[in-house]
Amino acid sequence: MLGIPPDRVPQLSPAALAYLGDAVYELFVRTKFLLPPKRSHVYHQQVVAQVRAEAQSSHLQFLWSHLTAAELDTIRRGRNAASGRPRRLDPEVYQQATSFETLIGYLYITNPPRLWELLALLHLDPTPTP
Numbered sequence: 001m002l003g004i005p006p007d008r009v010p011q012l013s014p015a016a017l018a019y020l021g022d023a024v025y026e027l028f029v030r031t032k033f034l035l036p037p038k039r040s041h042v043y044h045q046q047v048v049a050q051v052r053a054e055a056q057s058s059h060l061q062f063l064w065s066h067l068t069a070a071e072l073d074t075i076r077r078g079r080n081a082a083s084g085r086p087r088r089l090d091p092e093v094y095q096q097a098t099s100f101e102t103l104i105g106y107l108y109i110t111n112p113p114r115l116w117e118l119l120a121l122l123h124l125d126p127t128p129t130p
Contacts, residue, residue: 006110014077014078015081017074019101020105021102024108033047050125053096054097056097057093057096060096060100062121062123063121067103074102075102078100079095079098079099
C-alpha cells in the first residue's frame with residue numbers, strides 16, 4: 001500500500017490519478033532506457049518520444065484488448081476528465097493519453113503487479129523521433 005487506503009481510492013479524481021500516472025510512466029520509461037549508457041541529451045530525447053501524448057495514445061490502443069472491465073472503466077473516467085489540451089494536439093489523442101495516465105496511476109495504487117504486467121507488453125522504441 002502506498003499511503004492511500006483502498007477504500008479511499010474511489011475518492012481520487014481522474015485528474016489526480018493521471019497526475020500520478022504521468023510520473024510513474026515517465027519513471028518507467030527512464031528506467032527502460034538507462035542501458036546501454038549514453039549522454040543525458042540522448043536519454044532525454046528517448047524519454048520524451050515515449051511520454052508524448054501521441055505515444056501514450058498509441059500505447060493505450062495497443063493495450064486495449066488486454067484490459068479488464070474495471071480497467072476500461074478507469075480509462076473511461078480518465079477520458080471524461082481530459083480538458084485543457086495543448087493546441088497542437090487532436091482532442092481524441094489528448095483524451096486517450098490522459099486515459100492512459102489515469103490507468104497507470106490507478107494501477108500503481110491498487111495493483112502494482114498488474115501495472116508491471118501491462119507495461120511489460122509495451123514496445124518502447126529507443127529511436128527518438130524529431
